[in-house]
Amino acid sequence: YTMGRAAEMLGTTQGFLRAIGEARLITPLRSAGGHRRYSRYQLRIAARARELVDQGTAIESACRIVILEDQLEEAQRINAEHHRGTPKPKP
Template identity: 60%
Template structure:
């Protein structure tokens, strides 16, 4: 684990109110991976990841030095695109498919939350 991920004694805590890096590593959206590490984990070239950034599917965070940083969630999206490309799907089509899959998952989460809210409201109304 990089030294910046594990604060040493006397290390400064972030001034922006966020948790220290080591405490955010369980967050799927925390940009923990460098371009090289991300590419190695997904099994693609850095150029492939840059290309995904160009499609808008993945927008890596930039470090203070301007280097791309990727989250686990972004790596999962990249891996899904690679899977589709390996099956013969053109990259642009694979990115559209993955983007639509993500939108569908979000709609399903939103629907489930609205359903729960509706059930709670109905329950409260019955007990008034």
Template identity: 70%
Template sequence: MDQGPPTAADKFDDEHYPAYTMGRAAEMLGTTPGFLRSLDEAKLLAPQRSSGGHRRYTRHELRLAARVRELLDEGMALNAACRIVVLEDQLEEARRGNDASRRA
């Protein structure tokens, strides 16, 4: 059943909607735009681009970036922190899939 295009309310609830500019994302995380660019270069994040070419981040990406920041603050190397975050995210996704399968 087609539900039509997403409404504004749907976008607020969508954790994958690219709602945050780089500046706002960095401010929310307490980091610099350079930190976010380093996560792009490490291929942890793949922000969408606005029509003007500016990076736009999702809430999901901000959660991943915040977790990497925590690991870096604990002394972990960037590449190791990114790998851990990817594995944690994959594990969470698999758990959600298993839960959905059990309910079905």
């Protein structure tokens, strides 16, 4: 999605999207002309950051929280996969 469309979908400003990019929460792809392009996953991450900012969290803190939440979710997924692949001990 273009920056304008992404901001519209999230109900936020293009400045907010630039700010979370500068905080390295998301790194949008660039078109041949250098315009930012956002994926659905990036929009989901941006929406979570916006929730936190709307609740009064500083943007830098919100970005860090979202990064940690994402890392925790990934670790839990890997852990669940590991446990599914491990045979259960016999009594």
